[in-house]
Amino acid sequence: MRAVWLFVLLLAALPARAEEIVMGLSKDNVSISTDFDGSEILIFGAVKREDPIRTEPPLQVVLTVAGPKTPVTVWRKERRLGIWVNTEAVEVDAAPSFYAVATSVPWREAISAVEDLRHEVSIPRAIRSVGAPMEIEDAQVFTDALIRIRERAGLYQLHEGIVTLTESTLFDAAISMPANITEGRYTIRVFLTRDGAVVARHSSVIEVRKVGLERWLFTLSRNEPLLYGLMSVAAAVLAGWGASAAFRALRSG
């Protein structure tokens, strides 16, 4: 926290222009090491302005953390001949692997529907789905299912009112990432709103990367698949032989 306040003091010393966001992160990157068990990032910042603070309508903060977007197929099951079968599928063109939204007030007061649509802020807006087949009339339920499944896995999060905003100037929020996140560039966006309209925005990137053994094994499996396969088999054979030898030694000894 001391770093946060130091940062804020520095900021106050700077000459300011319009209402602008200055943002900091508790870390520049998230390292996925062998003992990775989720991570928490603290997003903090301040509003830089040259005019006195306008209190009406009050300033609000909305921030999002989004993982890399990938296409996803959502399958619906139906009972056929007594058995549950995957029958229909909808391709969702781009869904973030991780998505968290945090606001300083309840969602409806924080941002208007129009602004949400424009900036793709809420979870449903962050998912792009255009290619639903014609014969599926209720394509929306597929997107809802995607959100429901990922919410249950802790990958999609909506936290209303967790952003603390002090004196319409300083804000901070902690976002926790679960252990099952994937690597990639995560985008962090901050929106300042008044009466639901976005008055300023800022974005930044945090790198989530496998490190050490994780990195090495992952790279090897992609670049040298044959070597990696041989290594896996060799490790298995050695372990099997080792255990057998150990047990024999144990019994005879």
Next chain:
Amino acid sequence: MQIYLPIAEVSVNVFLLFGLGGLVGVLSGMFGVGGGFLITPLLFFLGIPPAVAVATGANQIVASSVSGVLAHLARKSVDLRMGVVLLVGGLVGSGVGVWIFTLLKDMGQVDLLVRLCYVVFLGVIGGLMFAESLRALFRTRRGGAPKRRHHSWVHGLPFKMRFRTSGLYISAIPPLLVGMSVGVLAAIMGVGGGFIMVPAMIYLLGMPTRVVVGTSLFQIIFVTAFTTMLHAATSYTVDILLALILLVGGVLGAQVGAAFGTRLKAEQLRILLASLVLLVCGKLALDLFLTPVELFELGAS
């Protein structure tokens, strides 16, 4: 203690995985099954992506089978000659199986087919074994000598070979065919195929139960090693870290299982295996018939 798996990209409890490997290892050593039919669904349950579970399961089976075979070799209960004949068929079969698998994957519904395969095969084999071993158990209780009853078409075929360890003099064609069909099924279902191989050797080839387990394990090593290589090279789904944790538990379990298995009677062993097979079958069948909690499923595209 949690560990993040580099290929599966999830974090799981080490001790849970270790225990899972150990449990399957015990079964492997006792019955001569690789345990793939158990470990793969259990890994799904832990949240490991299915493709990674199947490929890594194969890798871990290599280890527990090696450990098991060595224990059986020491007791001379492996028919190497029969194993090689089965293996030749098995490798051809798994090649064919992988080809069929890709074909079905392009048509969609491969998941359902795999599951149906499991239910049908586990059900039929488990049921048959259970009934047969119950009968055998009652026969030995009454003191009657068990009849050897296999000398139909199997004995009329050409290319006869002598399998000394098994005490058989039969044509090489039936073992080749058994190996091949098990190979096909193994590739489609993503398992070593021991649970099909073991009954096939007992009932179709008439091998004595004593050598069946070791011989089955012997050929499973090569089939699963082949599968592991194939998966690593084509779909990058082998998670070596996951495999290592599973196999440390697995190899220890296999030793315990092999020691334990020799103390049980053949019929008891078969009844236990049959019950286990039926149990897994029942669980999988329920999943197919009962209304799932979540009617939607996510898949990569």
